[in-house]
Amino acid sequence: MSTFTQKNISIALLDDHFLVLRGLSGVLSEHPRFTISGTFSNSRQLLDSLKASPVDVVIIDYELAPSDIDGLNLIKTLNRHYPQTAILVLSAHYNPATVALALRGGARGFIGKNRPSEELQRAVLAVVADHIYIEPEMTQLLAEQQFHGEMLINGDLSPDNVKNATSLSALTAKEQEVIRCFLTGMTVTEIAEKFNRSLKTISGQKQSAMRKLGVKADHELFIIKDELLKPHIS
Structure with a gap:
């Protein structure tokens, strides 16, 4: 050797x-x-x-x-x-x-x-x-x-x-909207009212986004908040 x-x-x-x-x-x-x-x-x-x-x-x-x-x-x-x-x-x-x-x-x-x-x-x-x-x-x-x-x-x-593993680009446009609003402090109810969607729809989009990002709990989203919200260059 x-x-x-x-x-x-x-x-x-x-x-x-x-x-x-x-x-x-x-x-x-x-x-x-x-x-x-x-x-x-x-x-x-x-x-x-x-x-x-x-x-x-x-x-x-x-x-x-x-x-x-x-x-x-x-x-x-x-x-x-x-x-x-x-x-x-x-x-x-x-x-x-x-x-x-x-x-x-x-x-x-x-x-x-x-x-x-x-x-x-x-x-x-x-x-x-x-x-x-x-x-x-x-x-x-x-x-x-x-x-x-x-x-x-x-x-x-x-x-x-x-390097691009955790990115909002992995989400649909509507999922991105929901996660961005949630990370700014809005509740699911407030997001539903903002976009004139049902509570069930917003909740489903939030859960789908979390699954794609590999997180299971709300606090985990906030742990990676800064990384998620910063611009990603393709």
């Missing part, structure tokens, strides 16, 4: 739960090539550390404490300042839209906290080799949405192919 494939991989961990950090550190330390360079409970600690000592991989929780930066903006910050560092996102709660946003923002992988330790190790090896890593079940969900024309993503899951 080449010297490159055998080099040690330095890893920094970010999670706002001490026990999660301790568990991750223990699991990853079992691999002979992995070196844990630091564990951090907030993004400021991580960013300050990376200024002095960059690492090969950062593993971050997508949902940090309410007072901390949100996952997408942290990913973008890390990608902008440390483009040579691979970003692997670890989260207990996620959906296809969130995964697509993370990859579009610059993450190279997204994996659930419930996955086996061996899979986490495989994910680290994949992202450090500049591959995209998504757990099998999520890959299947993305593939199914692509099959139905509901997400602009293709089989190799490269960053270029996921």
Whole structure:
């Protein structure tokens, strides 16, 4: 094997739960090539550390404490300042839209906290080799949405192919109207009155749009609000 494939991989961990950090550190330390360079409970600690000592991989929780930066903006910050560092996102709660946003923002992988330790190790090896890593079940969900024309993503899951994955362009014109109004704070009843449509019709268009975007609850729409409402260049 080449010297490159055998080099040690330095890893920094970010999670706002001490026990999660301790568990991750223990699991990853079992691999002979992995070196844990630091564990951090907030993004400021991580960013300050990376200024002095960059690492090969950062593993971050997508949902940090309410007072901390949100996952997408942290990913973008890390990608902008440390483009040579691979970003692997670890989260207990996620959906296809969130995964697509993370990859579009610059993450190279997204994996659930419930996955086996061996899979986490495989994910680290994949992202450090500049591959995209998504757990099998999520890959299947993305593939199914692509099959139905509901997400602009293709089989190799490269960053270029996921950059438009979460977009209002995937929706019909009427679905776009409903979601835009909903995200500005209007209720389904108010939207129905605005467009002179029935409550049932508006509700159905909203649910169809959410399904196409890969979200199941209203609060998930607001998590990706900024990304949805910004202009997308074709």
